[in-house]
Amino acid sequence: MSSQPSQVSPPPTKVRTICCIGAGYVGGPTCSVIALKCPHIKVIIVDVNPDRINAWNSDDLPVFEPGLDEIVKQCRGKNLFFSTDIDEAIRQSELVFVSVNTPTKTSGMGKGFAADLHYVEASTRRIASVATSSKIIVEKSTVPCRTAASMRTILDANSNSVDEDGSPISFQILSNPEFLAEGTAIRDLLNPDRVLIGSLDTKEGKMAAGALREIYENWVDGSKIYETGLWSSELSKLAANALLAQRISSINSLSAICEATGADVDEVAHACGLDKRIGDRFLKASVGFGGSCFQKDILNLVYLSESLGLKEVADYWQQVITMNEYSKSRFAKKVVQTLFNTITMKKVAVLGFAFKKDTGDTRESAAITLCRYFRQERALISIYDPKVSNNQIYLDMTEPGVIDDGAAVRSQVAICDNAEDACRDAEAVVICTEWDEFRQLDWQRIYGRMKKPAFVFDGRGITDANKLRSLGFRVHTVGKGPQIMDPIWA
Ligand SMILES: NC(=O)c1ccc[n+]([C@@H]2O[C@H](COP(=O)([O-])OP(=O)(O)OC[C@H]3O[C@@H](n4cnc5c(N)ncnc54)[C@H](O)[C@@H]3O)[C@@H](O)[C@H]2O)c1
Numbered sequence: 001m002s003s004q005p006s007q008v009s010p011p012p013t014k015v016r017t018i019c020c021i022g023a024g025y026v027g028g029p030t031c032s033v034i035a036l037k038c039p040h041i042k043v044i045i046v047d048v049n050p051d052r053i054n055a056w057n058s059d060d061l062p063v064f065e066p067g068l069d070e071i072v073k074q075c076r077g078k079n080l081f082f083s084t085d086i087d088e089a090i091r092q093s094e095l096v097f098v099s100v101n102t103p104t105k106t107s108g109m110g111k112g113f114a115a116d117l118h119y120v121e122a123s124t125r126r127i128a129s130v131a132t133s134s135k136i137i138v139e140k141s142t143v144p145c146r147t148a149a150s151m152r153t154i155l156d157a158n159s160n161s162v163d164e165d166g167s168p169i170s171f172q173i174l175s176n177p178e179f180l181a182e183g184t185a186i187r188d189l190l191n192p193d194r195v196l197i198g199s200l201d202t203k204e205g206k207m208a209a210g211a212l213r214e215i216y217e218n219w220v221d222g223s224k225i226y227e228t229g230l231w232s233s234e235l236s237k238l239a240a241n242a243l244l245a246q247r248i249s250s251i252n253s254l255s256a257i258c259e260a261t262g263a264d265v266d267e268v269a270h271a272c273g274l275d276k277r278i279g280d281r282f283l284k285a286s287v288g289f290g291g292s293c294f295q296k297d298i299l300n301l302v303y304l305s306e307s308l309g310l311k312e313v314a315d316y317w318q319q320v321i322t323m324n325e326y327s328k329s330r331f332a333k334k335v336v337q338t339l340f341n342t343i344t345m346k347k348v349a350v351l352g353f354a355f356k357k358d359t360g361d362t363r364e365s366a367a368i369t370l371c372r373y374f375r376q377e378r379a380l381i382s383i384y385d386p387k388v389s390n391n392q393i394y395l396d397m398t399e400p401g402v403i404d405d406g407a408a409v410r411s412q413v414a415i416c417d418n419a420e421d422a423c424r425d426a427e428a429v430v431i432c433t434e435w436d437e438f439r440q441l442d443w444q445r446i447y448g449r450m451k452k453p454a455f456v457f458d459g460r461g462i463t464d465a466n467k468l469r470s471l472g473f474r475v476h477t478v479g480k481g482p483q484i485m486d487p488i489w490a
């Protein structure tokens with residue numbers, strides 16, 4: 001060690017070891033793909049939750065994603081490690097991804113809107129306190145615009161370390177938001193539309209961005225890697241989710257007009273999507289969007305706009321959420337009204353509980369909202385989902401803070417091993433998730449075992465309504481013209 005502290009040690013330019021703080025839906029798959037594509041890099045994924053880490057180290061991974069198992073099995077123990085030793089992983093790494101949860105705040109200032117950043121802050125403080133060499137810190141979590149500035153302040157104020165040459169260590173912060181969608185995470189990670197890297201416009205900032213770019217270039221074409229300023233990168237993540245969710249709320253608002261007029265929302269979406277300026281993707285009418293991101297990130301954008309004094313902007317984006325709530329409640333009301341205005345003690349089968357197909361994730365799933373409506377109406381609910389665990393369903397159905405609600409839920413909600421069992425003796429089938437297996441159900445057999453009249457409420461537009469009607473069902477599909485025009489229904 002030299003006696004005179006020299007200049008601040010610059011950010012690393014070569015990355016040999018990566019630490020990812022947060023072994024969740026993003027950190028796990030993202031860093032597993034990095035390990036797969038960069039065999040020369042050691043990747044350590046860490047978490048405060050030992051159960052999660054144990055699951056990552058087992059045959060039963062905590063996240064279901066098509067293709068993920070194979071990648072983890074191929075890399076685990078070679079250059080991919082899952083650990084609870086966060087400090088050691090930070091120390092070993094030149095680059096640290098912060099991929100922790102940023103849920104909506106449930107109390108205090110900004111309650112119900114602002115992102116709760118305390119997991120990000122805790123991770124940042126931990127990095128500052130244990131690092132003994134300069135590092136690149138990468139915001140992977142979705143965060144409000146200018147979070148990197150707070151992280152930088154915390155890092156600079158809390159790190160007194162010098163590296164092995166006696167130079168004070170430094171941190172460069174990058175924003176590298178993740179755009180994967182659940183259910184297609186591995187496909188999205190292997191072939192992303194773009195990789196966004198935000199950095200400060202300084203020599204050190206650009207060097208750090210270059211080091212991260214080099215990692216992605218092991219499998220992503222350089223032309224797809226877009227470097228921007230830090231604040232643009234942070235805001236782009238919120239903006240992308242807001243624009244995507246806005247499309248769904250737009251088509252769902254039109255589905256209400258379709259139902260009232262006899263227009264068909266799929267035809268309307270197709271006709272509009274043929275215009276290249278609009279495009280045909282992400283225009284599938286549904287019972288409402290779910291997932292851990294859309295609502296949270298829009299609320300975050302609403303809060304940001306309000307904090308900046310931009311009330312009209314906040315109101316504009318808030319409407320996307322309002323329309324989504326309306327879509328769910330409109331659909332639930334349709335079920336109750338159609339079943340002669342009461343579902344008390346009637347058996348309602350709910351097919352699908354995940355927020356979309358090919359995931360076991362239920363966060364903000366429309367099925368939760370619908371089932372809660374049905375519970376309030378005192379229906380008997382039988383649920384089937386191919387991937388969601390029974391415990392998760394019971395957890396989601398239980399009202400927090402209500403005494404003995406767990407027992408009440410179990411007396412009102414049954415969980416079945418397959419769709420046909422869920423539908424047996426039911427008065428209505430409600431399709432909440434577009435699982436492929438629901439497209440191939442034996443509807444004739446299901447009809448034979450249901451109470452009559454037998455109703456199907458298709459919240460995802462995946463059934464052949466005319467075929468079902470020919471079997472005797474009465475069918476409501478979201479966004480499909482008025483039932484008064486259907487002679488069987490009338
Ligand atoms: N889920 C998605 O599809 C998706 C996609 C893109 C971006 N994002 C964003 O990525 C972030 C992570 O989302 P997720 O779905 O992976 O969340 P998650 O809840 O599945 O995982 C976060 C993990 O971080 C861990 N953690 C929290 N604080 C920690 C700390 N101080 N030290 C170590 N571990 C800690 C938690 O225990 C948890 O396992 C969020 O900001 C989210 O908005 C999510």
Ligand SMILES: O=c1ccn([C@@H]2O[C@H](COP(=O)(O)OP(=O)(O)O[C@H]3O[C@H](CO)[C@@H](O)[C@H](O)[C@H]3O)[C@@H](O)[C@H]2O)c(=O)[nH]1
Binds near residue numbers: 181244287291294355
């Ligand atoms: O045309 C559509 C498309 C989607 N959905 C619903 O919208 C929700 C969200 O779907 P999707 O966006 O496919 O899944 P997420 O995993 O929530 O991914 C979104 O949120 C992630 C977290 O920020 C981003 O990284 C992704 O780019 C963004 O698509 C689900 O309930 C879908 O059923 C519709 O109702 N109609």
